[in-house]
Amino acid sequence: MYIASLSSSSTCGNAYVVWGDSTRPVLIDCGVPIRRLTASLKEFGMEPQDLAGLFITHEHSDHVKAMCLVTPFAQKYRLPVFASRGFWKWYSRYSCRLDRDLVRPIAAGEEVVVSGCRVTAFSKPHDALEPLGFIVECDGERAGFAMDLGHVTEEITSCLRGLEHLVLESNHDVEMEKRSGRPWHLIQRVLGRLGHLSNDQAAEALCDLVTDTTKQVILAHLSTECNTPEVARSAVLGRLAEVGKKVPVRVAPARETALYSYS
Numbered sequence: 111m112y113i114a115s116l117s118s119s120s121t122c123g124n125a126y127v128v129w130g131d132s133t134r135p136v137l138i139d140c141g142v143p144i145r146r147l148t149a150s151l152k153e154f155g156m157e158p159q160d161l162a163g164l165f166i167t168h169e170h171s172d173h174v175k176a177m178c179l180v181t182p183f184a185q186k187y188r189l190p191v192f193a194s195r196g197f198w199k200w201y202s203r204y205s206c207r208l209d210r211d212l213v214r215p216i217a218a219g220e221e222v223v224v225s226g227c228r229v230t231a232f233s234k235p236h237d238a239l240e241p242l243g244f245i246v247e248c249d250g251e252r253a254g255f256a257m258d259l260g261h262v263t264e265e266i267t268s269c270l271r272g273l274e275h276l277v278l279e280s281n282h283d284v285e286m287e288k289r290s291g292r293p294w295h296l297i298q299r300v301l302g303r304l305g306h307l308s309n310d311q312a313a314e315a316l317c318d319l320v321t322d323t324t325k326q327v328i329l330a331h332l333s334t335e336c337n338t339p340e341v342a343r344s345a346v347l348g349r350l351a352e353v354g355k356k357v358p359v360r361v362a363p364a365r366e367t368a369l370y371s372y373s
């Protein structure tokens with residue numbers, strides 16, 4: 111299984127690609143301009159038309175930018191788009207052209223198979239309309255994607271525990287967030303139960319999620335103002351060491367691409 115982060119932050123957008131040796135790639139979120147998305151895919155030898163489908167987690171612009179155009183990315187390259195009914199309701203307000211056959215509603219608990227990749231949706235607590243996380247399975251391995259969530263629910267823990275690859279939000283350091291000088295309502299939103307996961311919350315969750323079958327953890331959606339890769343990584347590694355768990359922990363860069371294959 112191969113996982114590529116094309117971009118991973120609120121400020122630069124979010125997009126991730128997963129593929130296997132015998133499956134076409136699936137794209138998770140498309141919160142970057144089409145031109146950048148296409149250029150990033152090229153870095154991995156892919157064209158947009160190689161993608162088997164697009165899975166959208168929620169409607170915030172850092173996750174859907176390439177869909178909010180008169181001719182959206184998925185229309186241009188004829189990609190089926192899997193997203194919650196909440197998302198589709200929100201999307202119907204826009205006058206974007208997307209053919210009906212590309213609209214694929216998916217609900218939490220549902221699974222779909224695209225080009226040999228099995229993708230299962232789960233719900234997550236975030237201030238959006240029916241936000242979803244996804245588990246992608248191909249080549250006999252599973253990768254769980256949980257970004258933009260205010261806290262980790264029991265349901266999420268049971269969905270993600272022991273997956274081979276865990277892509278988990280580690281958005282902010284709480285003290286850096288509080289001292290950021292941002293408007294108070296914004297700080298409250300980020301720290302709230304429907305906001306974003308802090309380094310400490312991610313670390314605590316990973317104590318439960320990481321098992322002997324976990325091959326790697328990728329920390330994602332780091333705040334560019336209220337976090338650093340070093341701070342996030344050391345918070346997680348420190349907490350995992352306390353409970354005697356050892357696993358490679360990587361950090362998805364805010365804007366650059368990165369490939370996370372595991373052999």
Ligand SMILES: [Zn+2]
Nearest residue numbers: 120170172258
């Ligand atoms: Zn986001």
Ligand SMILES: [Zn+2]
Nearest residue numbers: 168170236258
């Ligand atoms: Zn969001």
